[in-house]
Amino acid sequence: xxxxxxxxxxxxxxxxxxxxxxxxxxxxxxxxxxxxxxxxxxxxxxxxxxxxxxxxxxxxxxxxxxxxxxxxxxxxxxxxxxxxxxxxxxxxxxxxxxxxxxxxxxxxxxxxxxxxxxxxxxxxxxxxxxxxxxxxxxxxxxxxxxxxxxxxxxxxxxxxxxxxxxxxxxxxxxxxxxxxxxxxxxxxxxxxxxxxxxxxxxxxxxxxxxxxxxxxxxxxxxxxxxxxxxxxxxxxxxxxxxxxxxxxxxxxxxxxxxxxxxxxxxxxxxxxxxxxxxxxxxxxxxxxxxxxxxxxxxxxxxxxxxxxxxx
Ligand SMILES: Cc1cc2nc3c(=O)[nH]c(=O)nc-3n(C[C@H](O)[C@H](O)[C@H](O)COP(=O)(O)OP(=O)(O)OC[C@H]3O[C@@H](n4cnc5c(N)ncnc54)[C@H](O)[C@@H]3O)c2cc1C
Numbered sequence: 029x030x031x032x033x034x035x036x037x038x039x040x041x042x043x044x045x046x047x048x049x050x051x052x053x054x055x056x057x058x059x060x061x062x063x064x065x066x067x068x069x070x071x072x073x074x075x076x077x078x079x080x081x082x083x084x085x086x087x088x089x090x091x092x093x094x095x096x097x098x099x100x101x102x103x104x105x106x107x108x109x110x111x112x113x114x115x116x117x118x119x120x121x122x123x124x125x126x127x128x129x130x131x132x133x134x135x136x137x138x139x140x141x142x143x144x145x146x147x148x149x150x151x152x153x154x155x156x157x158x159x160x161x162x163x164x165x166x167x168x169x170x171x172x173x174x175x176x177x178x179x180x181x182x183x184x185x186x187x188x189x190x191x192x193x194x195x196x197x198x199x200x201x202x203x204x205x206x207x208x209x210x211x212x213x214x215x216x217x218x219x220x221x222x223x224x225x226x227x228x229x230x231x232x233x234x235x236x237x238x239x240x241x242x243x244x245x246x247x248x249x250x251x252x253x254x255x256x257x258x259x260x261x262x263x264x265x266x267x268x269x270x271x272x273x274x275x276x277x278x279x280x281x282x283x284x285x286x287x288x289x290x291x292x293x294x295x296x297x298x299x300x301x302x303x304x305x306x307x308x309x310x311x312x313x314x315x316x317x318x319x320x321x322x323x324x325x326x327x328x329x330x331x332x333x334x335x336x337x338x339x
Pocket of ligand 1: 036037038039040041042061062063065066067069070071073096097098099123124125126135136137159160161163164261262263264269270271272273274299300
């Protein structure tokens with residue numbers, strides 16, 4: 029009998045693993061737990077700005093979910109509890125993502141309904157000046173919404189001159205920039221959106237996968253440090269960061285499940301965020317480029333991604 033491989037969650041990494049399902053089925057009895065569609069976060073700001081029709085990507089039609097939600101997991105007995113009952117596994121891949129901190133409307137997990145809600149709001153107050161908050165602020169202002177952005181600093185991971193340049197562009201585009209922490213006291217303008225980053229989900233600790241309030245620790249192969257039959261991809265893993273890492277971790281785990289056991293190598297990743305109409309900021313580590321060429325590259329990447337995962 030083949031070992032039972034259970035894939036949970038339709039995160040960005042899982043889509044990469046599911047892309048190799050024929051090969052996986054030769055070695056494993058594969059089961060999938062999760063929804064049949066998800067949002068490609070690289071593109072949803074463009075949907076808000078009415079520059080793309082949809083950011084929904086789907087589960088492959090040759091995969092039928094055995095349940096739609098994981099509730100908890102017993103890593104010692106190798107059993108997951110789902111909305112459809114208990115499922116045993118020999119190997120497990122978790123790609124259920126993390127969640128927003130809880131200020132106003134969270135951006136993670138992102139849903140189609142949340143996107144419609146944001147689009148329908150005349151004004152938005154965005155909290156957080158990292159890449160997600162900045163990209164969202166530009167997208168909302170491109171769609172003619174009134175935007176307030178609370179950020180002590182703009183793009184704190186990048187050189188200060190880049191942050192200052194982008195802050196000037198935000199203000200020139202019509203964004204009201206408030207250089208302080210959002211306290212939630214005054215009546216906010218429109219919908220409050222939490223772009224302050226993600227935090228762990230409670231069931232990770234309840235199931236013994238992580239310390240309370242921590243992300244899940246993984247070894248060099250992206251396996252859980254204690255339960256080596258569990259692979260972790262994307263935002264759940266302590267050492268991974270962002271959608272590019274989520275995609276790369278999924279590809280890595282797919283190869284590992286197919287017998288190519290190499291350690292996962294962290295790499296500097298290319299990130300591009302759309303800014304003013306026809307422009308984007310490209311970042312590679314601390315290198316940056318703001319202009320039309322970055323915009324064109326980003327649109328190509330997103331178009332290709334959507335084509336690959338829209339069935
Ligand atoms: C506004 C914004 C813009 C961003 N832009 C970029 C970008 O341009 N580039 C970039 O690299 N990163 C970007 N990010 C970060 C990126 O979104 C995340 O790093 C990425 O989504 C992480 O993917 P993941 O695979 O961990 O899971 P997620 O994308 O969070 O997906 C998790 C999936 O699991 C499902 N799920 C959750 N719980 C369960 C459960 N219990 N059972 C079954 N299924 C479950 C969810 O419904 C969802 O489909 C952006 C984030 C935001 C907020």
